[in-house]
Amino acid sequence: METALTIAGSDSSGGAGIQADLKTFSALKVYGMSVITAVTAQNTTGVRSIATIPTNIIQDQMEAVLEDIPVGAVKIGMLSSSHVIKTVVSTLVNVKATNIVLDPVMVSKSGHHLLEYEAVQTLKEDLIPIATIVTPNLPEAEAILGRKILCEEDMKEACQQLNELGPKYVLLKGGHLEGDPVDVLYDGTEFHHFYQERILTKNTHGTGCTLSSAIAAHLAKGNSVVDSVHLAKEYITGAIQHSISIGQGHGPTHHFHQLW
Ligand SMILES: Nc1ncnc2c1ncn2[C@@H]1O[C@H](COP(=O)(O)OP(=O)(O)OP(=O)(O)O)[C@@H](O)[C@H]1O
Numbered sequence: 001m002e003t004a005l006t007i008a009g010s011d012s013s014g015g016a017g018i019q020a021d022l023k024t025f026s027a028l029k030v031y032g033m034s035v036i037t038a039v040t041a042q043n044t045t046g047v048r049s050i051a052t053i054p055t056n057i058i059q060d061q062m063e064a065v066l067e068d069i070p071v072g073a074v075k076i077g078m079l080s081s082s083h084v085i086k087t088v089v090s091t092l093v094n095v096k097a098t099n100i101v102l103d104p105v106m107v108s109k110s111g112h113h114l115l116e117y118e119a120v121q122t123l124k125e126d127l128i129p130i131a132t133i134v135t136p137n138l139p140e141a142e143a144i145l146g147r148k149i150l151c152e153e154d155m156k157e158a159c160q161q162l163n164e165l166g167p168k169y170v171l172l173k174g175g176h177l178e179g180d181p182v183d184v185l186y187d188g189t190e191f192h193h194f195y196q197e198r199i200l201t202k203n204t205h206g207t208g209c210t211l212s213s214a215i216a217a218h219l220a221k222g223n224s225v226v227d228s229v230h231l232a233k234e235y236i237t238g239a240i241q242h243s244i245s246i247g248q249g250h251g252p253t254h255h256f257h258q259l260w
């Protein structure tokens with residue numbers, strides 16, 4: 001059985017974070033496991049409060065899983081602070097984890113900060129270098145690089161600058177672009193462009209979490225990074241097309257892959 005581990009925050013409304021990741025793993029028929037880094041009280045309209053889990057408990061959760069069960073891929077989402085990032089990095093390095101998919105979560109769709117501002121430097125110096133693939137959205141890439149990214153040409157340059165930080169692949173997501181979204185994948189040599197007609201919906205809560213965990217699931221099944229991104233793009237597009245109109249704000253993506 002293929003396995004994948006998510007290291008991320010809990011979203012009480014089930015649309016993003018750990019809950020979106022585990023739903024994606026299940027829909028793609030991969031056995032999912034979780035390390036919870038923070039508990040958020042949130043719904044489709046916003047985040048009310050956040051409790052970060054103590055780092056010794058985060059480390060214990062990781063070691064409990066990694067010392068016992070082979071992990072095919074690791075997806076990393078919300079990490080809250082520099083302390084949490086450092087704990088996650090040292091534990092992953094100790095066990096020589098591979099297939100690391102890093103979604104550098106910073107701000108929720110509803111505008112709430114999920115990572116301390118000062119932690120961006122630690123993310124850049126300690127975590128991005130050990131990632132197999134890092135999947136920032138445009139505002140996250142702008143925060144990491146300290147520059148504006150306004151068009152596809154800027155995205156290519158930003159991919160090159162992100163690649164210099166050390167990850168094997170960069171997938172820069174264009175969901176925040178005006179018009180049809182384009183995502184750009186860069187492996188240090190070649191670019192792959194993923195063009196997609198914009199689906200007209202406000203139900204995009206958890207799209208980044210869903211995409212990164214779908215990449216992890218496909219890596220766990222033994223696919224290459226490029227193939228995993230192709231397959232994950234198909235998955236996220238279907239999950240947005242079939243997204244669910246619940247709640248007053250941004251509704252969640254849908255995860256019954258085998259039904260659509
Ligand atoms: N309306 C849309 N129609 C089609 N594809 C979309 C749409 N919105 C986002 N996507 C795609 O979904 C994926 C996630 O992109 P996005 O840029 O929204 O990430 P994100 O901001 O990290 O998501 P989130 O913060 O909601 O978790 C990308 O592949 C993007 O191209």
Ligand SMILES: Cc1ncc(COP(=O)(O)O)c(N)n1
Binds near residue numbers: 009017204
């Ligand atoms: C626990 C957690 N992790 C990630 C997100 C980002 O998702 P979104 O940008 O769709 O709000 C979130 N809202 N909550």
